[in-house]
Amino acid sequence: MKLLNNLIIKIIPFLPKFLVKIVASPYIAGITDKEMLKEVKNLNDKGYKVAIDILGEHVKTEREAEEVTKRYISIYKEISKRNLSSNVSLKLTHIGLDLGLDQVKKNLSLLVQAAKKNNNFLRLDMENIPYTSKTIRLYKEMFEEYEQIGIVIQAYLLRSYNDIKKLSNEKFNVRICKGIYAEDQELVFNNYNDIQKNFIRLVKEALNRGAYVGIATHDEFIIDNIYSWITKNNVSKNQYEFQVLHGVPMGKKLKMLMNEGNTVRIYLPYGDNWYDYSVRRLRENPKMAGYIIRNIFLSIFRIK
Numbered sequence: 151m152k153l154l155n156n157l158i159i160k161i162i163p164f165l166p167k168f169l170v171k172i173v174a175s176p177y178i179a180g181i182t183d184k185e186m187l188k189e190v191k192n193l194n195d196k197g198y199k200v201a202i203d204i205l206g207e208h209v210k211t212e213r214e215a216e217e218v219t220k221r222y223i224s225i226y227k228e229i230s231k232r233n234l235s236s237n238v239s240l241k242l243t244h245i246g247l248d249l250g251l252d253q254v255k256k257n258l259s260l261l262v263q264a265a266k267k268n269n270n271f272l273r274l275d276m277e278n279i280p281y282t283s284k285t286i287r288l289y290k291e292m293f294e295e296y297e298q299i300g301i302v303i304q305a306y307l308l309r310s311y312n313d314i315k316k317l318s319n320e321k322f323n324v325r326i327c328k329g330i331y332a333e334d335q336e337l338v339f340n341n342y343n344d345i346q347k348n349f350i351r352l353v354k355e356a357l358n359r360g361a362y363v364g365i366a367t368h369d370e371f372i373i374d375n376i377y378s379w380i381t382k383n384n385v386s387k388n389q390y391e392f393q394v395l396h397g398v399p400m401g402k403k404l405k406m407l408m409n410e411g412n413t414v415r416i417y418l419p420y421g422d423n424w425y426d427y428s429v430r431r432l433r434e435n436p437k438m439a440g441y442i443i444r445n446i447f448l449s450i451f452r453i454k
C-alpha cells in the first residue's frame with residue numbers, strides 16, 4: 151500500500167484537475183457559499199452539527215487576509231439568519247499570521263466580535279509546529295475578549311500533555327486530533343500506538359480537568375476506548391462531542407453515537423482553494439491517498 155500511495159503522490163501534479171476534483175469531492179462541500187450552506191442544512195437535518203472551514207492557508211497579502219476575514223464574518227451572519235447549527239473553524243495563517251502578529255490580531259479580533267454578536271463559537275485550527283505557541287498565545291489573548299473560543303491540541307506532539315495540563319479548566323474548549331503535518335521526528339511520537347495512547351491520555355486529562363472536549367478522529371479504537379471510559383465515569387454529554395471530517399465513511403458509528411444522545415460535529419471545508427488544499431494534504435500525508443482509493447472503491451460499490 152505504501153508503494154501505491156507514493157506512486158499516487160508522484161503522479162498527482164500530472165493528473166487533470168477534473169480528476170483531482172472527483173477524488174477530493176467527498177471531502178469538500180463545494181466551492182460557493184451557497185453550496186456550503188446547502189450542505190450545512192442537509193447535515194443539520196440529519197442531526198449533525200457542523201464546523202465550517204474556508205479552504206486556504208498562508209495568505210501572502212493583507213488584502214487576501216482581510217477578504218477571508220470578511221467572508222467568515224458573513225458566514226456567521228448567514229448561520230444566524232438561517233438558524234443553522236454550525237460554528238466556524240479556521241487557520242490563523244489564512245487570516246494573516248504569516249504577515250505579523252498585528253495583522254492577524256486585527257482580523258482575529260473582528261472575527262471574535264462577529265462570533266460574539268451572533269452568539270456563536272470560534273475554533274482556531276492547529277497548524278504545524280512553527281505556529282503552535284503563537285496559536286496558543288493568540289487563543290489566550292482572544293479568550294480575554296470572548297470565552298466562546300477554542301483551540302486544537304495534536305496528540306502526535308510530545309509537548310501536548312503539558313499544554314493540556316496548563317490550559318485545561320472548566321472554561322477551556324479543546325479539539326483533540328492526531329495531527330496532520332509532517333514534523334521533525336524529534337518533536338513527535340513516531341509510533342502509531344503511541345499516538346493513540348497519547349490521544350486517549352489527553353482526552354481523559356482534559357475531561358478530568360473540566361474542559362469541553364471535541365474528540366476529532368476516525369480511529370474507531372480510540373472512539374470506542376474513550377466512549378467506554380466516558381460512560382463508565384458518567385461524564386456529562388454536555389462536556390464533549392465527537393468530530394469527523396466531511397466525507398469520511400463512518401455513518402454507522404456516528405449514528406450509533408447520536409442515537410445514544412451524543413453530539414457529532416462534521417468539519418466541513420469548502421471554497422475555491424480546493425485544488426491546492428487537496429494536493430497539499432495528499433503530499434503531506436501519503437496515507438490520504440490510501441483513504442481516497444478506499445473511498446472511491448466504497449462509492450463505486452455503494453458500500454457505506
Ligand SMILES: Cc1cc2nc3c(=O)[nH]c(=O)nc-3n(C[C@H](O)[C@H](O)[C@H](O)COP(=O)(O)OP(=O)(O)OC[C@H]3O[C@@H](n4cnc5c(N)ncnc54)[C@H](O)[C@@H]3O)c2cc1C
Nearest residue numbers: 275276302327328329330366367368369393394395417441
Ligand atoms: C474534525 C477534525 C478536525 C481536524 N483538525 C485538525 C487540525 O486543526 N490540525 C491538524 O493537524 N489536524 C487536524 N485534523 C486531522 C487529524 O489530525 C488527522 O490527521 C486525521 O483526522 C486522520 O487521523 P485519524 O485520527 O482519523 O486516525 P487515522 O489513523 O489516520 O485514521 C483512522 C482510520 O480512519 C479512516 N480515515 C482517516 N482519515 C480518513 C480520510 N481522510 N478519508 C477516509 N478515511 C479516513 C481510515 O480508515 C483509518 O484507518 C482534524 C481531524 C478532524 C476529524
